[in-house]
Amino acid sequence: MSEAITLLAMFKDIEPASEGIEKLQQLGLSDDDMNVISGIPVKHTILGRPSAITYVSRIGLFGAILGMFLGIFFIYGIPYLYPLLVGGQPIFPVPQGFIITFEMTMLGLMGFSFIGMFIDSGFPSYTPKEYTPEVSDGRIALLFSCPASEQEKFIDALKDAGAESVAPAEARHL
């Protein structure tokens, strides 16, 4: 198998970019070998791509459960360790329990969703990456790797689809 090369194709709009993706798929390129970089989120069905997998919700759910138990500990565990009778109220009340448990559950859910977004995306990352600043100005970049010996075939196909440029991708400091 010949050496692989990573190319970056630039498109002005979503329409030609989705055409380009289709061309690459027709040429036998796997969906795992390409990535779309854009300045706005573009639904996977618009691009004709499978949906990206995310673990953010699951990590968030884990955080919510953790937060819930922490809340339960605060409201029931602490009075168990250090009972403090105030105003004749019970040491282990149910209604008040909901308040702290709710707050801690929500803090856990959102805190872990936030952390999950970092973990799942590999943030923060300051190592060189294939990127071009034109993306934040509205261009759509299609990043893909293909056999170096066949790159001309891929470049021609993408230019036919409307790519403004197709060039070897350079990893650079962002």
Added chain:
Amino acid sequence: MATLAKPLARPHAEEHEDPRQYLMHDPLPRGQMNAMVMEAMHETNPIFWAITGVLAAIVLFALGYEWYILIMQGQGTAGVLRPDYWGVFLVNTVFWIGISHAGTFISAILRVLKIESRRPFTRAAELMTTFGLVQAGLSIFMHLGRVWLVYWMFPIPNERRIWPDFHSPLMWDLMAITTYLLCSTMYLFLPLIPDLAMARDRTKGGWLKQFYKILSIGFRGTEGEWKNLTTAMNIFAFAIIPVMFSVHTIVSWDFAMASRPGWSSTVFGPYFVIGALHSGMAAVAIVLFLLRSSMKHYKYFIRAEQFNTIGTLMLLVSMAWAYFYFNDYLVPWYGGDVWDKLVQEYTEKGPLAYLWYTMLIVNIAVPWATLWNKKWRETPWLLAIVGLLINVGMYLERYIIIPVGVTINRMPFTWRQYEPRIEIPMTIGTFALFLLLYMVASRLIPLIPVWEVQEGQEAHMIRKIGKAEISTLSDME
């Protein structure tokens, strides 16, 4: 010739609205919008720096020197004395928490409901949440007096070998405000990441480049990154709404859980929440007016439609506030409890009755008299004035509830009229700090979420149906 229709109105000019007057139908290339936002951030003039300097001086004096005096000489320098142990510092706390509700309301609820005109000003509102909560937190510390003992409220055993009592509404408050501050700051940061990446790409060098590089955390905009980001944003948008409601409900319980006349009310929770939204929405109107007037190119992003949206919400919230206020007023009035009656009479006929009447006029009469008119709602300066008046009214409302309300208790020999002292400069300090933080932020981070604006513009199109051009929206999310 026979007439086949009832008399018809001649078409007015406004019936032929050009859809391009709306931001979503007036797209510019993304690069141009980026350039406009960056230029607005980095172009300053001497007036800006003069105002910043004055605000910084006020903050140093009020929150540095005056607070030092308060700490060194004790709470006696404030106007708090039996029975008014709760004074202006707590009025400020409740007021700033109220202001902070606007960000979540605009950003989360309008996002969930897909109100498109929200797009250009979500960040301006979210910033109000974070900076408002900073002032609320500081105000609690001012009220605390011995601020170095704050760790007694943390869930760790202290030197007295006791843990905080989580059965106390004050502890619920600490937990709720902390949760809200942390979550709203994270929620501010998430949609900011792509704009920070844009700022990173457009900044050539120097410390600002490093600043954006660090804060943009290596974001490029790959499919996976967008998926993770939008998933997290969706979780936040839904989850932060009940937290927002819980925060001001719990703040209200600080009062309502006490068996005091005027405070012990079952309607206090929703009444406080709607009051928070009332002041928060009004504050958004003021901020939008200031941003549009002072920031270059912002007239493109913040248009009449945004003011119309805010104005409509202000009117609705004003009606809801009036409804809850009347509920809270009528039941004790009808009940005829002697202490409740005394509180009401003191509020309406006592030496501070003018505060009560001013509150009712600016919170109800002014918005109802002005905001029913679309043209007036779309007039930025007018909406800002109404917003300012509402905030005065809402501040008075908190003042009436806290120091005025606490004056009338079941021990008439303790009654006295509260007069704030060191609280006044320190209150001015919180307002100055809020403005200062906002002004600094306006030069460091893009206040317009450009990617959200572009996303909205991509989804909108104008379709000709019959003789009219109709706005249509595609579901691209």
